[in-house]
Amino acid sequence: MVQSAVLGFPRIGAFRELKKSTEAYWNGKITADQLLATGKEIRAHNWKLQKDAGVDIIASNDFSFYDQILDLSALFNVIPSRYTKYNLPALDTYFAMARGLQRKATETTKAVDVPALEMVKWFDSNYHYVRPTFSHSTTFKLNGSKPVDEYLEAKALGIETRPVVAGPVSFLYLGKSDKDSLDLEPISLLEKLLPVYAELLKKLAAAGAKTVQIDEPTLVLDLPKNVQAAFKTAYDYLASVEGVPELILTTYFGDVTPNLDAIKGLKVAGFHFDFVRDPEQLESVASILNDKQILSVGIVDGRNIWKNDFASSIALVKKAIEKVGSDRVVVATSSSLLHTPVDLANEKKLDPEIKDWFSFATQKLDEVVTIAKAVSGADVTDKLAANAKSVKSRKEHEITNDSAVRKRMSEITDDLTHRKSPFxxxxxxxxxxxxxxxxxxxxxxxxxxxxxxxxxxxxxxxxxxxxxxxxxxxxxxxxxxxxxxxxxxxxxxxxxxxxxxxxxxxxxxxxxxxxxxxxxxxxxxxxxxxxxxxxxxxxxxxxxxxxxxxxxxxxxxxxxxxxxxxxxxxxxxxxxxxxxxxxxxxxxxxxxxxxxxxxxxxxxxxxxxxxxxxxxxxxxxxxxxxxxxxxxxxxxxxxxxxxxxxxxxxxxxxxxxxxxxxxxxxxxxxxxxxxxxxxxxxxxxxxxxxxxxxxxxxxxxxxxxxxxxxxxxxxxxxxxxxxxxxxxxxxxxxxxxxxxxxxxxxxxxxxxxxxxxxxxxxxxxxxxx
The missing domain is CATH 3.20.20.210 (TIM Barrel)
Incomplete structure (x- = not known):
């Protein structure tokens, strides 16, 4: 039976519960404990939703109060000294890194004035991450146990999850040198960082986690040779540490083929690739797998809201099965569903015909499960027929081909794209x-x-x-x-x-x-x-x-x-x-x-x-x-x-x-x-x-x-x-x-x-x- 997997679920709540609580905390209207309780409620809801949908592999540690990369900076003590000198509570230090903090002194507290860390776009998405900021004085250590805590939280609800953590190479490469260490290349810190990763992974294994999703999205970028080489250094080290759980190395948002040599032969349990963005990479990525490694096929779009075309997705997954066998294929979302709205069922005003073309995060759970069942031989005839009808309706709808717009497009000339005079x-x-x-x-x-x-x-x-x-x-x-x-x-x-x-x-x-x-x-x-x-x-x-x-x-x-x-x-x-x-x-x-x-x-x-x-x-x-x-x-x-x-x-x-x-x-x-x-x-x-x-x-x-x-x-x-x-x-x-x-x-x-x-x-x- 082919398993289904979701790489991450939106953490905002169906009706923006997280936004309301977070801003209430910033404004002093609720306590830290109340904010933390909101997070716990959202996590529980998301895990139960996925379990009830029949998803086999559910992510934990995909929740964040601000940004998942900032979470990792806080967890690994990548906190510039300008944020620690005020001795703020951990949560307030975290938010100060995210958005800055300025407040006057009181009888019981001293004045605080610190700007936020740099924030940039997450690859080619409209999500922004807070850039890790490293210096020569950065000392890696575990600050807390968020991934372990959230894994155990799900376990207490009777839900087994696969923790997700950004990988060490991407974490360093996506970071920057602090203003007092501009000569520092962050990737040079890899050997100092790896023991802390290993410590975290061992704690997850001790808590019961059998597999960890370790995200290395930088594999879809043009990487310098030293960064490519860092993957072997990192994963050889982690494989050598006793007590580390199995790792599924995960990439998304593009084609990994140019960097295949960097990950070929890595001692991991399997790989995840994004076949929505590049279905043509199947042949290449399958060729690097050994006879035991899992191939996670990212075929349900984590970045857009269009209903999956089951016929084409099933055809691609079957090709993957032909190459590696059904026992080693997982049907998955292409990336985390963070980038999609939570639930189409909450949309009451959309034109019913057009609404039928869409699939939000909650609906994508059913898509992943249905494709996995279809390639495993289960009878999903009704769902396949309804899907084909929806796909056909969209292709034939008059709104998709406006002849007046197409005519005007054909009349665009080079002259229309230049000002009358130079600057x-x-x-x-x-x-x-x-x-x-x-x-x-x-x-x-x-x-x-x-x-x-x-x-x-x-x-x-x-x-x-x-x-x-x-x-x-x-x-x-x-x-x-x-x-x-x-x-x-x-x-x-x-x-x-x-x-x-x-x-x-x-x-x-x-x-x-x-x-x-x-x-x-x-x-x-x-x-x-x-x-x-x-x-x-x-x-x-x-x-x-x-x-x-x-x-x-x-x-x-x-x-x-x-x-x-x-x-x-x-x-x-x-x-x-x-x-x-x-x-x-x-x-x-x-x-x-x-x-x-x-x-x-x-x-x-x-x-x-x-x-x-x-x-x-x-x-x-x-x-x-x-x-x-x-x-x-x-x-x-x-x-x-x-x-x-x-x-x-x-x-x-x-x-x-x-x-x-x-x-x-x-x-x-x-x-x-x-x-x-x-x-x-x-x-x-x-x-x-x-x-x-x-x-x-x-x-x-x-x-x-x-x-x-x-x-x-x-x-x-x-x-x-x-x-x-x-x-x-x-x-x-x-x-x-x-x-x-x-x-x-x-x-x-x-x-x-x-x-x-x-x-x-x-x-x-x-x-x-």
Whole structure:
């Protein structure tokens, strides 16, 4: 009998229970014990759900209060000394690493002021992990026993689980050197780390765990030779330690073939590979198995919401069985289901026919079990027939082929993807248009979404207040945000986006070709969850989406007001995309819709338009080669298609955050001004990479994911470091990202200090000239 396995389950709760409890703890409304109790309830529910679905191999230690990689940093004592010097409780130290901590001294506690660790995208997903930060003084040891505790917790419920732990090579390679140890290559710490891994694994075995899922997702990357060699070092060592359980080495998100030599011959019990992303690797990966190793076939998509095509999946699993035998094949999710919504059953408003095309995490449990039963010879005829009917319905539905959209796509020319003039000519015209000072200040777009805003928007969506009442409320919010920006002295303003639920969902709701969920939440980072729209068909714009709001905002100020749009690649990447047409096709369809919006904004008198592309780097194929080159070409083309229909005097901005960015990729967009997340970067080489960037740039000056407020002196010092390398006449001052998740007191203080620092340098350079 072929077994079924799930590599991990969403930890947020079906109705965001984890978010509510975590934020309540941060706000002092519940105790640590109450927060821990919420986590325990969610874990128990998830394990029971999987057991009841008939899943054979269920993961434990897939739960986290913030991020699974941060959990490992805390567990292995990879905690920079700036977090330990305050002697905080372990949970508070953990959250300080995640989001920073700033609080004043009291009679019983001393003042705390520490920024968060760097946060970056998890491979090519919209999930963010907290990057492990190593130094020469890092001392590995076990801090607690979270994986063991959660394994025993499940066992007490009568549920046997397979603990999951990120592997030692990936943990080190995905980390970074701390600012005081920039000469340190993290992978060089492997031999010091391995004994602590072995100690953890032995504790899991002693608790009863027979097998451990050890994730090494870096195997789908282009790895240097020393990192490839590290796999043999690591797994030979672990195999030599008595009392270590069997290991299933797990990869996902891509093709492992180029790194097969690094794992061939490893003394592990088996391997898991992602055959959703690359079904063609079956022949290659099967060839490295010995006659006892298990092949875990990742065939149910852990990254998207489309119903599995049972016919094609069963065919692939049968090929795997032919190669290694049914007793050595496991049918599994391609990756953890962390990246999918929890339960389709909670969606009551979706069109029934379209809803039938989807499968969320709970439904994917049944898919894994059904495929395993089918290849084992069980009678699942009814389920196979229903699945085939659903797949056929989607292929034939009229929404998937809009002839008007396809005709317009065929008319795209190279001229449509380039501005009328090169940047130097545009810059001269824009200087006369805007008369901005040196070191112009702006924000990225959103301002705090208060409870009042969220409640009022919810009332409007449920028909509890009229459109007139809602419009009046939104106008009042815009008035207050505009006045605030004028009062503190910002130079280029935004309307604050009080009407927007999410930077992608808002636009998807105004475009044809999308479907939306009510409870389809997915974790992006920490307590930040998103509800990705679903691209179900060809995309077009029925009418203007932002023009009326932007025109109103511009009408109440004499300063430039930015029109705020989300770019085509980001809308694509932060939605659940179609899997029946190329991503390039979807991006260009979105670009044509946004092009119409940009041109309408300009016609309405909005002469600064920001088209954000924070997901540009996220979409980059994980390996260098033809696929990556093609992506970079069409991604830049789609941005330029969206933004190139305007006059030279219209200033196009864009924004990027929380990725390792290449200036050449951004240069290809030809935006007049770009703003880039920078506050968590402490490598001086990162500034150097942008030193010759030809257009204008704002390196983000404070971390919007943290409540911490930098002082004016800190802003001055940070700008000073940048100006040692970057040209002052090209530099803008702005936050890392939008301010939606922040509260007003910290927003006011941070922006006030930022503007003061900009004025300091404005005066300094005016005296020089």
């Amino acid at each position: 130097p000519k545009r810059l001269a015209i824009q200087k006369e248009e805007f008369h901005l000072p040196l070191f112009p200040t702006t924000t990225i777009g959103s301002f705090p979404q208060t409870k009042e805003i969220r409640v009022t928007r919810n009332k409007f969506s449920k028909g509890k207040i009229s459109e007139e009442e809602y419009t009046a409320f939104i106008k009042k919010q815009i008035q207050e945000v505009v006045k605030f920006q004028e009062d503190i002295g910002l130079d280029v303003l935004v309307h604050g986006e009080p009407e927007r639920n999410d930077m992608v969902q808002y636009f998807g709701e105004r475009l044809k070709g999308f479907a939306f969920t009510t409870n389809g939440w997915v974790q992006s980072y920490g307590s930040r969850y998103v509800r990705p729209p679903i691209i179900v068909g060809d995309v077009s714009r029925p009418g203007p989406m932002t023009v009326k709001t932007s025109v109103y905002a511009q009408s109440i100020t004499k300063k430039p007001m930015k029109g705020m749009l989300t770019g085509p690649v980001t809308i694509l990447r932060w939605s659940f995309p179609r899997d029946d047409v190329s991503q390039k096709t979807q991006a260009l369809q979105l670009a044509l819709s946004l092009r119409d919006e940009v041109e309408d904004l300009e016609k309405a008198g909005i002469n600064v338009v920001q088209v954000d592309e924070p997901a540009l780097r996220e979409g980059l194929p994980l390996r260098a080669g033809a696929e990556r080159s093609a992506y970079l070409k069409w991604a830049a083309e789609s941005f330029r298609l969206a933004t190139s229909g305007v006059k030279d005097s219209t200033q196009i901005h864009s924004h990027f955050c929380y990725s390792d960015l290449d200036p050449n990729h951004i240069k290809a967009l030809d935006a007049d001004v770009v703003s880039i997340e920078f506050s968590k970067k402490d490598d001086p080489n990162y500034i150097q990479e942008f030193a010759n960037y030809p257009n204008h740039i704002g390196l983000g000056l404070f971390d919007i994911h943290s409540p911490r407020v930098p002082s004016e002196e800190e802003f001055v010092a940070r700008i000073g470091e940048i100006l040692k390398i970057y040209q002052p006449e090209k530099f803008w001052c702005n936050p890392d990202c939008g301010l939606k998740t922040r509260k007003w007191p910290e927003t006011t203080a941070s922006l006030t200090n930022m503007v003061a620092a900009a004025k300091y340098y404005r005066n300094k350079y005016a005296k020089k000239n």
